Amino acid sequence: MVAGRLQEKKGHFYIVLSFKDENNKKKTKWISTSLPVKGNKKKAEAMLLEARQNFEVAPRVSDIPFSQFMKKWLEMIKPSIELGTYSGYAQNINSVICPYFEERNILLNNIQASHIQYFYTHCMNERGVSANTVIHYHANIRKALKHAVNTDLILINPADKVERPKIKKHVGKFYDIDEVNNLFSIVKGLKIEIPVMLAAFYGLRRGEIVGLKWSAIDFKNKTITIRHTVSAFMLDGKFTVVEKDRAKNASSHRSLPLVPEFEALLKKVKQKQAENRKLCKKSYNTEYLDYLCVDDLGNRFYPALISDNFKQTLKKNNLRQIRFHDLRHTCASLLLANGVSMKEIQDWLGHSNFGTTANTYAHLAVDSKKNSANAMRASGLSIS
Secondary structure, eight states: OOEEEEEEETTEEEEEEEEEOTTSOEEEEEEEEEEESTTOHHHHHHHHHHHHHHOOOOOOGGGSBHHHHHHHHHHHHGGGSOHHHHHHHHHHIIIIIHHHHHHTTOBGGGOOHHHHHHHHHHHHHTSOOOHHHHHHHHHHHHHHHHHHHHTTSSSSOGGGGOOOOOOOOOOOOOOOHHHHHHHHHHHTTSTTHHHHHHHHHSOOOHHHHHTOBGGGEETTTTEEEEOOEEEEEEETTEEEEEEESSOSSGGGOEEEEOOHHHHHHHHHHHHHHHHHHHHHGGGSOGGGTTBSSBOTTSOBOOHHHHHHHHHHHHHHTTOOOOOTTHHHHHHHHHHHHTTOOHHHHHHHHTOSSHHHHHHHHGGGOHHHHHHHHHHHHHTTOOOO
16 A cells, blocks of 8 residues: 555645656656545545555566566567568467466566466477477567666666577488489479579579569679569468568678579570460559569569478379478588589578578588598508
8 A cells, every 4th residue: 555645725625645656756646535634534544545555556667577578678679670580470479489488477676587487398398389489488588688678777788697498400302413403303394483583593592583674684684683582471360561671681692693504494484474464455454564473463472482382293293202492402402512602602592691691501511521521541650
């Protein structure tokens, strides 16, 4: 119950309540009783007691449930991050993190490293979540609690004391040259022909393929410029498509040579789109005229449609299952096998730094290891 007293002012009783607000600052609230001072002291005291009993103080921010704090933090950072990033954060926080901590009624100012550690263990042992996914949860929780420390809501960040699981490095699958040629023959004339060939030959990402425009194809100077992307994700329960007039990063904005085989193929695609537009007339969707990857009615491909169609095509034709993104790995493996340097592969794939390329594809650089083995043999070591 809050503190309070009666105060006389201009011949009337006023109730004055003293309390601390949600930011732990001292506040007072004046309430008029409308009672004259003379002869009404007992009534005023009764009103004071009732006011003190019924007055609800807003909880301090640090006293709110941890799950509620996470949701507030999520909305606070929304304007400052990419929508796709926000979508991933929201999925983690709203669907996994908050339900767990809500059920246990853990407050922000009481959360400990052990609570977070048990959460990670629960996710991996009870929910079967991968270590890499738990690391994403850890990143969300740690960033949110860092904000709590910076704004003086808590003294230390308990997430800093937690041992997160070790990252399990993903090794992408890839096709060899015979498998790629077989795949090319199978997808010829299918909806996914162009996406498959762009991914396997040029190593383009799915978003780069869907976002590729005719204005990026320079038939005169024989170049393809990657500068527009299209991505799709769930946002606030709705399927959202985002177009960006920029690549994933500065290095991803790149120009690649338009080889004669692709030039001929793309000209056929362009001609086919013109024929479909003429044939379909008003039924043809003119919103995406500048995009390469559209269906017969002019509708731009959805990113997920490419991956799903690719998976079904492999299954239907009894081909070894790989992800659509693994065609990008296939591109890199073929380049390495043909003597292209890691630095050149970095530029071709549009990686932001050399380390990404080297760490991803070092296990494929067999030739350099053969050179090392031969050097050791030539050193005079006697093995037999």
